[in-house]
Amino acid sequence: MIAKNMRFVSLLTLGCVVAVQATKLFDRNLAYSSPFVGYPQFSHDTRKLQARHVAYVKRQTVDNTGFDDEHYPTFYGADFSNAPFIWSGGINFTHSVASMQGDPFDTSVLLWTRAVPIGTPDQSVPVCVSFKIFDNPNLNGKPLDSGEAFTSYDVDWTLKVEATNLKADTKYWYQFADCTNAKTVTTIGATRTLSSPNTPANLVNGGKPLTLAVFSCSRFQDGYFNAYGVAAHNTSADVFVHLGDYIYESLGNGAAIGRKVLGRELATIFDYRQRLGQYRTDVSPTSLINHRDDHEVADQAWKAGTADSNDTMVGCAFSPSGACFTDRKLAAVRAYHEWIPIRQVDVDDKLRIWRNFQIGKLLDLTMLDTRNYDRDITDLYYNTDINSIADFQNRSLMGAEQESWFYNTLSQSQSRGAVWRIVGQQIVFTQLDEQGEFDVDAWDGYRANRNRILDHIQNNRISNTVILSGDSHANWVSDLAHPNDTSYDPVTGKGSLAVEFAGTAVTSSSSFGAHIAPLAADAISQIIVTDPLNSDLQWSEGSYRGFFTLTLDPHTATATYYAMRNISNPNLDAFASAVFTVKAGANKLTRPVAGGSVAAGILKASPSVLPTGV
Structure with missing residues (x-):
């Protein structure tokens, strides 16, 4: 017993x-x-x-x-x-x-x-x-x-x-x-690890300039993710930042280059896991500070839906996957957190991912969510013309809570003595008239929200703000002033409040046209940069796939754009297409912009374009 x-x-x-x-x-x-x-x-x-x-x-x-087990370990030990x-x-x-x-x-x-x-x-x-x-x-x-x-x-x-x-x-x-x-x-x-928040600016990164490599829009079937490899092997990048569309939910055969995606249009947890796993088979390294844009869930995502799955009475009827938006989003977010080791921010706040990194006194890296958090309705391809509501004062791209947090973060960053305020977010910020059309899925569809940000920067005399953008599948570099503000001088940059560096896609097709040649893309860029409504825009380039780096020290921010010559196979064949500088305290691009010459694309003032690839 x-x-x-x-x-x-x-x-x-x-x-x-x-x-x-x-x-x-x-x-x-x-x-x-x-x-x-x-x-x-x-x-x-x-x-x-x-x-x-x-x-x-x-x-x-x-x-x-x-x-009923037919197999299990039967040995023991310490x-x-x-x-x-x-x-x-x-x-x-x-x-x-x-x-x-x-x-x-x-x-x-x-x-x-x-x-x-x-x-x-x-x-x-x-x-x-x-x-x-x-x-x-x-x-x-x-x-x-x-x-x-x-x-x-x-x-x-x-x-x-x-x-x-x-x-x-x-x-x-x-x-x-x-x-x-x-x-x-x-x-x-x-x-x-990053520098402690109180590290003097000149001692951050061991006293060397800190370089961010910035990416967006990597669609598997469109090409190989060579931009990641070039950044890892051919630049001195210290931190990799991805601004969204790290995966795509859509199908594509990619047969010509052997990049057919697996499965179907994404809807379930299995679908999203499978696609994330396939994207991670690319030979180039992909260790990034990630941010979600629409395609991590589905195309044209906003707070209550996407282009083909909305929380409405008929929302599920026209989704090829047969999934409603809420189910689809929760599956996407769960798989994303499994496969992308992003930190938990606040589960009680709408699956929030917006957050801020204080990297010594050199910079604050502020990561926004301009897509999934609390975004008002966007262009869903079939709904009311968004242009008709784009100026509504109560319309927000960020949501009231995130807006308030962002303004406080900018102010606190300046108060704590950080030199630079680097803002990572998904979509093009500057007003951009593309041959008579505005992309209302970008900040041009949320104009009052954009003006509130510029007002806060101007009224609080916040200096050295640099906005990083993706999503458009083309390159854009701009001074930032209130749109159509006649006090801004595009020649000298006087009146500029901040600067935007918007990068092209890692692989996703150009918004100028799939596989468009450099000369044809430059003809479009020439029209866009000379458009009076695009007074802030200083450079446009729409042919090459690639990324850009942003190198920071206490005195200067330098953006270097890299173009991939070929994404149809794995390679490191790339060239620097343009280099831009911003002096601390100037809040504008240094003149002459890009030193007066670029290797691709079109500059606004007296462009001097070198032969492609030089």
Whole structure:
């Protein structure tokens, strides 16, 4: 009788120990809680996952009568390699590693990988992955942080963990491994922390200029993501920023270059996971601070719908996927948080992703959400002409809460003594008349909101604001003044309040026409830059796919635009198409703009275009 009772206590103790350890290891993988931290009814309840896990452990410690398992580990031991309650049949790290996507802070970074079990494990069996982070590329010495975490089919075998207790403004190297077999490891990834907010501007990045590489619009079927590789290998970029359309929900055969997308138009969690996984198979690295635009959910997204899935009485009827907007958005956002190690911001605030990074006293990097948060209705291709409501004062691209936060962030940035205010957002800000048409899906469809931002900058004398934009699939560089403000001089830049650098797509087709040649694109640019309604616009280029870098020091901001010569195959063949500077305190592009000459596109004043590719 005593022996039986002792055996019962032993089993109970084992169950409690396993339960605590399992919950801890589930919780360490942030993919389980994102994007619904604190709301188990919406996110993955790790307590329930732990209960499922403990039920599996129980199968290893009691008579198997009543269980239908045809396979499970039957050996025991003191370390993970012999543990009876995790997968030990081997794993495959299918998508390498990522980190700089993980919103780096000054003392921590997010690390990401995907660990798929080899074989067909019981779904109640988690995969255990360990990680270590070091201060050297050879991974020598004691790791600065390490640990284990579980992943499972519930989160598509993805894993994101936070490495903490790091030094500010420092580069690190990290690696993941199979807990049950230390020889199964990922490639070694590199990451970095940001400078602490109070670091003097001239000491940020070790005293060297800090360079951001800026991307948008990477459509898989249109070409290879060579821009990522060029930025990683051929520039000195320190931080990669993606302004949206990191994936596309649409179909495309890409047959000519072997880039056919998998599946169907995205609607379910499976669809979005599959597409994210396919995009991450491109050979160029994609470690970015990411932002969502419309295509991460569906085309022309706004707060209550998209072009083909709206929360209306007939909303589902015309969606090729058969999905309503809310279901589609929640599936997209969950998969995005699994595959892109973005930090949780505020689950109580409409799946908010807008946030601010204080990078020493050199800059504030303010990331807005001008698409999914609280955007009023946009052009859905079939609805009322948005031009007729674009000037309405109560119309907002950002929502009242985000607007208020943005104004406070700009003011606080100046008050704290940051030199530059760099604003990352999705769509073209300046007024842009494109041969008689305005893109009302951009800021031209929300003119009062744009004016409120310019008013805040002007009335509060906020200096050194640089807006970064994407989405348009073409390059645009502008001074920023109130549209049609006659006090602004496009020749000298007098009257400008800020500057905008808008970049072309990584691969997505030009808004000037798919595969348009440089000369044909330049003819269109010539018309646009000389249009009196586009007085702020100083450069336009619409043929090349690519990206741009923004290099910052306490005195100067320098934007260098890069053009890919060929995206039909993986390569690093690119050239710098134009270089622009902004002096601290000037709030305008330095004259002559781009030094008076560019290698592609058209400048407003006395353009001197070098032969393409020079």
